[in-house]
Amino acid sequence: MKKNIRSVFNIKTISAAFLLGFILLHSACNKNFDNVLPKSFRNDTLGLGNNSKKVLYIILDGVKGSVVSSLAPANLTQITNNAIFSYDGVADYQRNTITNAAAWTTMLTGVDYTKHNVSTEAFTGLNLQTTPTLFSGIKSSLGNVRTVSLASTAAFNDNLAADATVKQTLADDAAVKTAVIAELGAGNPSLLVAQFHSAEVAGMANGYTGSTTAYTTAINTLDGYVGEILTALRARKTYAQESWLVVVASNKGGAATSGGAPGSNIYADDSRNTFVAFYNPKFKPNAINKPDVTNLPYAGVGAKFNATNGAVQSDANFLNLGTNIEATIRFNIRWDGSAGNSGYCAILQKRGLTNGITGGVPGWAFIKDDGGIISFNASFTGTTGNSQAKGPTSQKLDDGKWHAVAVRFFNNGATHTASMFVDGIPAQTANLGLTAGNGNLNSPSPLQFGKYTNVDCFITEFAVYNIAIPNADIIAASKKTPLTPITDPYYNNLVAYFKTSEGVGNVLNDALGKAPAMNLVGAANWTNYADISPNLSPAISEAAFKAVPNGVDIPVLIYNWLNIAAPAQWSLMGKFYAPVVSYPTN
Template sequence: MKRLFNIKKTLVFVLGAMSLLAGCTKYANPPATYEDYEQNLQLPVKRKVLFISIDGLVGQELKKSVPSNIAELLKTSKYTFESIAGDKTNDASTWMSMMSGVPYDLHHIEDDSYIPRPDENDPHANPVGYPSMLYRLATVAPTQKSYVVARDVAINTKLLTSAEQTYDASSDADVKKNVVDLLEKKNPDLAIVQFKDVLNAGLEKGFSISIPEYAAAIQKVDGYLGEILSALKARKNYATEDWLIIVTSNHGGTGKVYGGNSLAERNTFSIFQNPKFKALELKSDIIKSMRFFGFYDAGQSNYANYNSNAFRARNNPVLSQESIYDVGKTGELTVDAKVKMNPTNGVFDYSSNAPFLGKNQSRTGSTPGWAFFKSGNALTFFVADGSTNMQPGMGPVSSAGEWCHIAAVVSKVNNVPTVKVYVNGIKTGEASSASFNMNNAVSSTGLTFGYFPYIFSGLPVDMQICDVHIYNKAMSEEMIKKNAERIGIPDTEISNSNLIGYWPMDQLVDNKFVNKISGNPDIAAQGTSRLLLMGNNLPYVDPGTILIQSEDMFTQIFYWLEVKTQREWGLTGQVFLNKYEVEFLLPKQ
């Protein structure tokens, strides 16, 4: 959309009409007149981005004491102190996520070589490469000029080599000097800046605002930020430039360390500032879950190594105590969970008849047991007694990668075996069979979370699961709705005698998913399940709630520069500023 810069009160010289001669008649020339009136002359306004990373600045620590220049930015910013880095928080990994628009699971960058880690299962294969945003920018918008000022030499020489010019800075003071000089003498469309003294103070003394050296480092860099902002506003063309200023950190820290996946090490802050923005603190609702995928690696785009040893799921061994989750043992059963489907090759409907949560030896025909399974973008619940099955469809579920709550209730209604299924607390399907024998719905297979390695047709399912509950009774629709609108359950409800299994799915202990119901079995995990932290977008969550992550920087910058990203790039970052366009886009002239 075109934005215009208006110039008014232009003085226009208007001449009177020339006299016309007709025969010998003469007409006197009227005196010249001058008219002062308003007119809009259209001058283009150029969008630009200044991206600044204050490495190692923990979001929650900054919130405790916001220094003056950052506080001034917040007055016209969309901002959060609750953004997060990926679960591998070393410097190269986090910078690669910010600059490539994908998480570590995909880019596999671990050190300053910026060479992807080889696939441990296929070490001779060429790893998938994810170029930096500057490479993408130079490819699709070569007229856009980018500059980099960084403390880490590898950022300039390995990661961001496509910049118009890079500057190696020896100190944060040197960073500031180079950025001020750049803004005075060059004409960047995108400038990327790295400060490191806050990180160094955290490593030496601790990542806490209560530690004087860490607090002093924050104040120092805030002063440098003020000088940079002054230089930006002093640019001769500033009036016709529309700057988005992003200030963030690559990762946090805890104690005197970083690099792990604790929340403190992942906690960052993110500020998106423009003079037209209305101030808004973005709140996040984080959901923890386990990711299961039926192939070796989350970034694998084909199934060359497709075999049961790779699957992130569990089928054997079976514990005898797990028989309490058989319909034939309980007579009634309610199962509910939160699920999120992930795309493979950009689509969500790749799997066919792939179970992911259940207790069933072979989800074919009428093999005894039960399971939720995915077919295309829809889900179905299956329960069988050996000769009869019931399979009510649930319709499309998480067909765009959103979080959803699913539930199934098996019981007798008017003495007829019946299954009811729910999505986000609303009933979406029902099936019944008078010939179904509840007593025979017993499986020798263990309870399985994730992919079923021996029960499938078509491709496996890539997904996340959390907050799993199993009751030995048919729970009311009111209770199902209640579980759909919250994460976890209070301790008072854990004591409910009908609740026989509760797995938050937020950790693995000794390679088992811990059951919060004391005395009831933990469930073993096959392979390596991966813990993920994500934004919760279940329907009950305020739609204004958003979790900003490292990979969102790429997509946000391209959005502001009005450069289209390409689907084949495989970016995972989101764009959120488009929700507020009414604040910063002028009506089309």
């Protein structure tokens, strides 16, 4: 051996027929913003009817959700009383540098840059034939209805509003507000989009923080505009006969830098943090908060190993380390057995031990040791004793938590050496020389998990690398799980990765297909586990970032509100947020 060196779920756009099917009907009346629906109101699933359902879509560029939360501006706060809303929204769940153009395109097409191809402010790659905007989708579905785009940024209208009935680029945000009020007063839009850019300008120049006066002033000014627009909305002569969905959403957040490394926490990327509210005066409030991604359980199904149940490698030569082979082994373990040394049982071994830690039996083993710690123990051909590195006393298996164990075999000059770590903490003997006798670690006995008196544990993610990974990298990666090409810089050096998560059968397979299988002996004891451990940090899946409103989710609800069943070829990536509402009949 030598050195050669996103629980995701699928989202389907729900057709308009489901909108009222997901809504709970209650008898209530919200007095702060009256919009009484007529008794004759019905869900028009085919998009037919009198066009009473309308959408006001207010886009606030660069307004961070966290800053809106701390500022609590009056009007944005007020609408959350009747909205599905989040201060933890994300522009998207990607890790590239985000731009205004990419964020706008996502919000209007319902797909992110991996499909609409826009990543720069130049809109390079945009193809509205394959990823139509809301304006295009409404035009093709509803025909001759009025759609309006009022923007303070020319690029927004020039690139995304070609199919709007009316598009107008205004001098500034104040002019956009005035134009929106005028449209609400005299027009009859089915979709009215208003794009405001002043907070982005202030944030870019001064910083996107709650302590930046220019930025917070811009947000408060926009909040005032929102209030004026909502006042104009309810002043419409036909308002009582209409049903308006009001969407107020940031296109993105803001930060000095944007994006992150593969596998990084998107919630930590302030450039993607957004405020999103789906408002109607009949909606019940529904605050959607981000999950705690720093405290995820290590969960799965695994083979439980004990005195009679174990796993044995089918190739006895696998992991013979000889006198100078360099390698790294790592695995996770949860001990459920007795406390203390548990009779010095061999938990995991390639040695052939059957009773205690008999010296002179060549090979290596991880044993339960005094005080409930785990130790690495080795003996060699032609010797009568053992060489041992005791694990750190702070990391006792007896605590019932998951622990991450690794041992590095390397040549320190002419000395074959082993360094063990438990949860990234070095063993009491940091470098164990493997030179007693002839120092040969080879054993005729195969690799074995469990099947040893007093053993009671899970062993998961047993991995073998063909290099001695540097100590610093072992320590840095000790909590990472699972091992993937994204999370593990040494993934290409893996020669075996037994996840032990099959859940059925009597065989443990190498997930890479490189190493021979291990056979379960005794009764296969597949058992579920889901434990939070300070010693393991499970990878954050895409599902964690889809748990809050994303930019791609907005068109899904808009289409549903307008009774448009989005065709499959639009490939919408968002999910449907079903409102819980009260329908008054007075």
